[in-house]
Amino acid sequence: MDKSEESKIRILDSASKVFAEKGYSGARMDEIAGKAHVNKALIYYYFKSKEAILKELYQKFFRESTDLLLRFVERGGFSEDAEENKRLFEAEYAGYLEANGDILKILVMESLKGDEKDTPLFRLVDLEGSEHDTRIQGIEERVKISEKERQRMVVTEFFTGVMPFVTYIVLKDKWCRHFKMSERALKECFDYAMQHTHEQYHANRKGKKR
Amino acid sequence: MDKSEESKIRILDSASKVFAEKGYSGARMDEIAGKAHVNKALIYYYFKSKEAILKELYQKFFRESTDLLLRFVERGGFSEDAEENKRLFEAEYAGYLEANGDILKILVMESLKGDEKDTPLFRLVDLEGSEHDTRIQGIEERVKISEKERQRMVVTEFFTGVMPFVTYIVLKDKWCRHFKMSERALKECFDYAMQHTHEQYHANRKGKKR
Amino acid sequence: MDKSEESKIRILDSASKVFAEKGYSGARMDEIAGKAHVNKALIYYYFKSKEAILKELYQKFFRESTDLLLRFVERGGFSEDAEENKRLFEAEYAGYLEANGDILKILVMESLKGDEKDTPLFRLVDLEGSEHDTRIQGIEERVKISEKERQRMVVTEFFTGVMPFVTYIVLKDKWCRHFKMSERALKECFDYAMQHTHEQYHANRKGKKR
Amino acid sequence: MDKSEESKIRILDSASKVFAEKGYSGARMDEIAGKAHVNKALIYYYFKSKEAILKELYQKFFRESTDLLLRFVERGGFSEDAEENKRLFEAEYAGYLEANGDILKILVMESLKGDEKDTPLFRLVDLEGSEHDTRIQGIEERVKISEKERQRMVVTEFFTGVMPFVTYIVLKDKWCRHFKMSERALKECFDYAMQHTHEQYHANRKGKKR
């Protein structure tokens, strides 16, 4: 990797931090440049505008997370074995999301804004609507279910699976500080919570099928 | 209600809309004034600053929501009867939150920002830490449980009960538009989801006790 | 004096204090109203504008000070007896100026500003140019001197008599605080200074004449 | 001098003019920018705030004037020879002050304001209290006098020497216009005034010593 690319990466890293900390509107190009140790004008050498940085962060995130999801599926995710599913998910996907908590923060904050804009958060469960990849399409087609059943599944997955996990990631630092819990203890509690709610739901579904 | 107070209320209403739509940093005082049909300078007659408006919105929300929660408890909430609990919750509390989706949006967005600031979102489950009311203290004291058990309960309540509900409220419009669902259909799905996850967890806890 | 007039006087008093403390431009109508314990809008019942207050303060000051100066002259000021002059001056005039230090401050500050505006400070030695009173004219006409001699006298009077005295009045509080002197000690020093400079000059003039 | 510094200097020059003409509070950043032929925002590239400009003007002035005063002393100022003193003073110091009449105006105007703020005008005679330079300390230590005598000297120097000179500088333009005198004629009169008052006092002091 040449020196040029390194500057660009430092800018992206810095931007994701500042966006996450101040929100997109509250973030200042000065601070992004400062944290990236580059001249403010250099940012405009690599990016057309502040918004272009955001868009590139999104793209990178959805490209990578889609890849990971695919790998997860390829290696047997969404299988019958709930235990195996969970192990795979944690190995392949969860770590990446945790490492990208800043992007998730931005995603959530920006998704709540406005009316006309799209809602990037939905891409996490609306892979079909995603323009980034067509490889994913086969996944859901494997299962034949009614439209109503499908809606229920997606809604349940999003609001009781994805969102709890996302909010856990973006709030865990604040939670630990506020409630004076160790990160380990919180993780233990959160696992407990998911096990007794969302994962229980999946287990029950499996049970019924047989 | 005299004319004076009406202007102030119009400003608060307008501010909550604009904050929710653009985020706090992205909101412009011009737009708040415009939507409230008042002169921009009048805002500063009633409020010291932009931030003071936000603080007053928070105060009003937490005052009212705490009152409602208390009423919910007084009328038998948190009782053994899960059905009754749900009915009461929906009658007393859920409607208020749904009607204050804008404040919830602001709450979520601002709670993700920064490091040093407090996290208003936590006040929804950390009533003890709330400076607003001391009447609430008796609620949790009724049940004798270990600290670890209490932590698990709070974490579960927050991440798999409160946050799904909050995200449902703040995202339902966007969800309906994006996935072309009616609000009614989404509500049906969401109820289904909660029933099979979070409420199931409560039901199981009740079952075990006996 | 009816209640109405009292409000007006309180406004003028308050204005002179605030103008002196913050300067004319830096003074805010709010603070003037506050210090006068009247509603801000009431000021506009008595005065056309902020500037009108200033003008009225000037008028009042020059009216009163001219009256005092006339009385000073009528009772024998500008006489041959330097001792008597000084005694009279202190009795009739100095006290008034000291009591109106705020106006003097305003006078000095505003006199330094701008180019086009007049210089109210000069009215202290340019009684002829004053529009306020015609009684004064006789004073200087009593003495026949050359134009050049008159200019020297006025310049000397202003820069080594009036201005030291004016600056003494407007700075004495600050001087005492800064140099940790008692007001009494400063006055003693200042009297010494004037005696050995400006008053010495008058004494010498008297001496020469004979 | 590079182009960058030139803009900054133009801003400082412009600011001193506008501050002097309108007073600090009355000065508008727009006008400062306009007179300096720079974009208004550029001012904030070089200075943190309006007040920071004022502070930098003060610093520059006191740094330079202290240097000049030191040079004056090193070359024999404050010596026994009154004539020589005056010649040196005019050559080394007076010119600088006359050239910086705008700063002096600001100094006087701001020194009269407020209660809590310091009084920059006093720095002209309170070199010991000045944080800018320690080289000056030796000057007054050379002469052994009583505290009371020292106070008298400082008071006399300030109110009958410095202030007449300062007021002469800051008012001479207005004086000439108001009284229709040439600058030359006024200077002649003012020299006459100082000779027969303040300088006479110094001469007498010298005389007594012998």
Next chain:
DNA sequence: AATGAATGAGCCTTCATTCAT
């Protein structure tokens, strides 16, 4: 690829002044 300087547009806030009662 990098940077110090510069800028136009806009934002929050202030303030003298006026209105309505």
Next chain:
DNA sequence: CATGAATGAAGGCTCATTCAT
């Protein structure tokens, strides 16, 4: 006389963006 509410016009300051080198 008196006042709470309202307003137009700035004013200080910020910020994303661009220029020149």
